[in-house]
Structures are given as structure tokens and as C-alpha cells.
Amino acid sequence: QVQLVESGGGLVQAGASLRLSCVVSGRPLYRAIMGWFRQAPGKEREFVASISWNGEQVLYPDSVKGRFTISRDNGKNTVYLQMNSLKPEDTAVYYCAAKFTVAVATISESARYDAWGQGTQVTVSS
Numbered sequence: 001q002v003q004l005v006e007s008g009g010g011l012v013q014a015g016a017s018l019r020l021s022c023v024v025s026g027r028p029l030y031r032a033i034m035g036w037f038r039q040a041p042g043k044e045r046e047f048v049a050s051i052s053w054n055g056e057q058v059l060y061p062d063s064v065k066g067r068f069t070i071s072r073d074n075g076k077n078t079v080y081l082q083m084n085s086l087k088p089e090d091t092a093v094y095y096c097a098a099k100f101t102v103a104v105a106t107i108s109e110s111a112r113y114d115a116w117g118q119g120t121q122v123t124v125s126s
Contacts, residue, residue: 002026002115004096009120014088016124020081022096022117029053030074033099033107036081038092038122048094049081050106059106064090086124093119 008020024032035050049070050059058070069082079096097113107113 002098002100004098004115004117006094006096006117006120009094009122011123011125012086014086014124014126016086017082017084018086018122020083020094020096020120020122022079022081024077024079024098027098027100028074029072029077029079029098031100031102033101033103033105034070034072034079035097035099035107035110035113036070036079036094037097037110038090038094039119040092043092045095045110046092047108047110050108051079052104052106053101054104057104057106059108061108083122086122088124088126091122091124093121095119 036048039045051070067085072079096117098115099113
């Protein structure tokens with residue numbers, strides 16, 4: 001059974017950086033499109049980043065482009081989200097997600113992912 005475990009969240013001031021990690025177990029990561037999503041209180045889950053299984057393709061929404069970077073280490077079964085220049089509006093629970101496929105692609109729609117982590121809280125104070 002596949003499991004995704006996020007870590008690295010915390011409370012930081014605006015302008016600071018955080019790096020989130022997502023460790024995948026139960027299935028090899030090298031055949032998975034990975035994504036990061038976030039959900040703030042009272043809001044819908046929002047797409048943050050996606051990376052193809054080989055790392056050649058990445059996708060971001062405009063809200064985080066240029067500030068967030070998704071990366072992966074298939075040998076360590078781990079995906080990362082480097083978040084720089086954090087803003088109070090980045091405050092949310094951040095989730096990683098996996099779509100197991102041989103396709104080289106990225107995915108922004110949450111419904112297309114197969115497995116999810118439990119989330120890690122990121123709070124940015126002004």
C-alpha cells in the first residue's frame with residue numbers, strides 16, 4: 001500500500017523560505033507524476049506545483065511561479081517543494097500527491113491523482 005508523508009512545514013515570517021519534503025513508500029517513485037497542493041481554511045484545494053516522473057517537465061500556477069520550485073530524487077523516493085519569498089497568503093496545509101503512470105507529463109487537476117499525504121501546515125506571518 002502506497003504512503004505519502006510530508007514534512008518541513010512550520011511558522012515563518014513573510015519573506016522567509018521553507019522546504020517541504022514528501023517521502024513515498026510502497027511503490028517506486030520513478031513511475032509517478034508528483035504534485036503539491038494547498039488548502040487554506042474556508043477555501044478549495046489549490047494546485048501549487050507538479051513534476052513529471054523524470055523531472056523534465058514542471059508546472060506552476062502564476063501565484064507561485066518564480067517563488068516555488070518542485071524537485072525530486074527518485075533514488076530517495078522523495079519530492080521537494082522549495083518555497084522562497086513566502087507571503088501571508090501562502091498560509092495553508094500543503095499536501096503532496098502521486099499519479100502512478102508511465103506518461104511524461106504534469107497534472108494540475110487534483111482529481112487525477114491516485115494517492116495523497118496527510119498534509120503539513122505552513123503559516124506565514126506578516
